[in-house]
Amino acid sequence: MTKTYEVRTYGCQMNVHDSERLGGLLETDGYVRAEEGSTPDLVVFNTCAVRENADNKLYGNLGHIASVKEKNPGMQIAVGGCLAQKDRDTITKKAPFVDVVFGTHNIGSLPVLLERARIAEESQVEILESLEVFPSTLPTKRDSVFAAWVSISVGCNNTCTFCIVPALRGKEKDRRPGDILAEVQALVDDGVVEVTLLGQNVNAYGVEFGDRQAFAKLLRACGEIEGLERVRFTSPHPKDFTDDVIAAMAETPNVMPQLHMPLQSGSDRVLKAMRRSYRQEKFLGIIDRVRAAMPDAAITTDIIVGFPGETEEDFLETIEVVRKARFTSAFTFQYSQRPGTPAATLPDQLPKAVVQERYERLIKVVDEVAWDEAKKQEGRIVELLVADHEGKKDGATHRLTGRARDNRLVHFVPGEHEVRPGDMVRVLITYAAPHHLVSDEPPISFRRTKAGDAWESRQGRTEVRSVGLGMPSLGVPAPLPPAPVCAV
Template sequence: MNEEQRLASAQVNQPKPSNNKTEKDYSKYFEKVFTAPSLKDAKKRGKEEVKYHKDFAVDEQFLKMGEGRKFYIRTYGCQMNEHDTEVMAGIFMQLGYEPTEEIEKADVVLLNTCAIRENAENKVFGELGFLVKYKRKNPEMIIGVCGCMSQEESVVNKILKKYPHVDMIFGTHNIHRLPNILKEAYMSKEMVIEVWSKEGDVIENLPKQRLGSIKAWVNIMYGCDKFCTYCIVPYTRGKERSRRPEEIIAEVRELAAQGYQEIMLLGQNVNAYGKDFTDIEYRLGDLMDELSKIDIPRIRFTTSHPRDFDDHLIKVLAKGGNLLEHIHLPVQSGSNEVLKIMARKYTREHFLDLVARIKAAIPDVALTTDIIVGYPNETEEQFQETLDLYRKVGFEMAFTYIYSPREGTPAAKMVDNVPEDVKKERLHRLNAVVGEYSKAALKKLEGEVVEVLVEGSSKKRDDVLAGYTRKNKLVNFEGPVELVGEIVKVKVLEAKSYSLRGEFLEIVKR
């Protein structure tokens, strides 16, 4: 770690607090170590701050650290967190650790956390309390908290005050420092905290222990510069910074050679890819065009922001092939007034025009979205505009949420003036519309033959296989286990509320 990083980071050995200490005792500590999320400060993002490293390797001094030891990682949140877990698992494996799915057998337990909603944070704190009993049985167990929650001052303060059995805390920007942090945790009797407020660098050649052999995640960029007023991501994940295209292409080619059937390209704002390049004009459309030439059956991407969805990307996606006709396009609200308060920087009309352009180029596209209800000051009329937009677009599925304030965001300072019962009632009405359109989209497929990537057995029956269509529809059908990992043709027999029941026909020949 260079001097700049040291000045912008927090790596300390903090004495584990006794129960009689108060939060006030840590105020001086946080004055120097952490900076509370600031919209004004966070927007001051210089391009010179991010460095690109291609030479990551675990230092030889750490290679036998994990011999005879096991690790357990519990992951909360989005695909990005899942992918971070794959990287940390890869590092653990290089250190000599073995994975375990049983907490009581683990020598290191990590909670990889999500900060997007209050409910996710509450689950983590509940799990931390639950882990006390394992720590009592095995005082040598190392318990760590990482991920997005670790980047929040209030969260770290709460852990210091209420969860003294935690041994280490580290943030989203310094996962590659895991060996160093582990060593410090083993050697010290104090809580080890390393949370960098500096923007994360782009580090290639990180090891990965993939969670499966059929579908793989590939990060193409990190961070977000959009600063929607409700969202903590720009603070916990930092500025937008893109991987070089040659590195991404090489990774996808390697995954194709290993037999992976589907790739999901990841980014907090994935279609802002390449905007930070200063030496080349290269955007997500260019990357998708090159990836379409690789011999891998399916390529998806998430998550998009409507502001960065350009016509060139639409033109490339319209070519089809291994670029799938499913696009997740979060709208969040159908009201211009609410969109303005959210700082989404587009209007209802702009969104509908984008949808029209996408549908004109890709007539059979399946669109899905995210929607928040009960935003501060949202009126019944504004909520009705959201329902109206949903029907106009004809989304085939949506992730729907009740507004939850996140400390440190501008929205958290707004008066949360929509009563809880009103929020729940609006969510119920929205979900009724979501269910109606989802069922209608599935109903159209009855009698049709669809291609399904078989991922394994269904949740309810071992003799029933499950997989997803190109448009991300869940299909269950009876078939031999040998079909797992194959793309097969299935005739749809019945449309249910959120899935399809089908009959296996044949394996798709490539």
């Protein structure tokens, strides 16, 4: 009988992309995705280790699934991702019923490890310390037909004191530009109209092969791919964000006017303790230059509250930066003391009550600023790429959902149009909320796209896609076209 699987994903976009690869691997191996509400033959936990509750969440979920496995003896459980890389020995001790533990560098080993566990009737643990095969060599089961993640690098060379990712993902490894562009072209040929370039520090791309302008060149090269309508990237680091990238964004029509720029803290003192090699003035200067080049750009951020030693004055500086930067939204986090990070041993760890109170104050300011920025969209006409997972009809209003060019979420009424996910509509914004926009008038225009055709043609079919691109070859790659001189 055909075996079924379920992948449960926690963490960042890189984890989401890895889960698509896991799905592709398993379906290539003969598995099918389990229907909602059914008991799968295999459950894979793709974990994150960045936040403190990651451990509790994993072991809580494993505790729950243990009773399910007890009633279904043939069921297998696998744990992968960053937490597996970190807690390789702990997982099987705390949860001996787990069949496979695998790391961030060897997701391609999962089918073999599952078979070994089945034959040996004992847990299999395989954690590689360095990347052997770039993930893009693996088959993928994309969640979206018309939008795709494309990894341009893995790992990180930074040493932020709060972050354990470099220890788990390793030093930065860059793919060659030709391999990236070939994958993007293959995706476009397959019906994709939007790609998001991924990297732990995406704008440091090129550091491994010595080209500081490689990322700006890559954005411009994506602009030459016919049929690719939207290009996004995440997440950049302020220390590596240069004016040639701003120019490439502003001058390449299919690069979207959207930027996710992690702040972490508005206090220079805290940024220094975090080993974030920029300060408030530099950060705000980047924001100002982005808005000068792209006045309508939507800028989002990450902020950590309660870093060790953070004072009330430090916190108020963060609030000040939020008000000055006018973020469209912010991902806000309470500092998590992660074993293995330098910050975990710093003095002056703050009481939970203090962190919670500051966190709640920050959210209020973030929402206030976001709503003020959203209201500026009322009365504007925006182009939407109609969503699939976010785009189910609202039973009461019959609204669908799409993403504007600046990545804002917009709920809209389709009117008389037979709108499909992947199609494009232009709508008038009639109402703004802090975290979404609304258009309650029929679309001003509607455009059927090849992405919509691809979505429609694949309904009811399961397909696994593979792009045969490997690790970068040895030697210096063929150069991208020279970047134009940026106006200062």
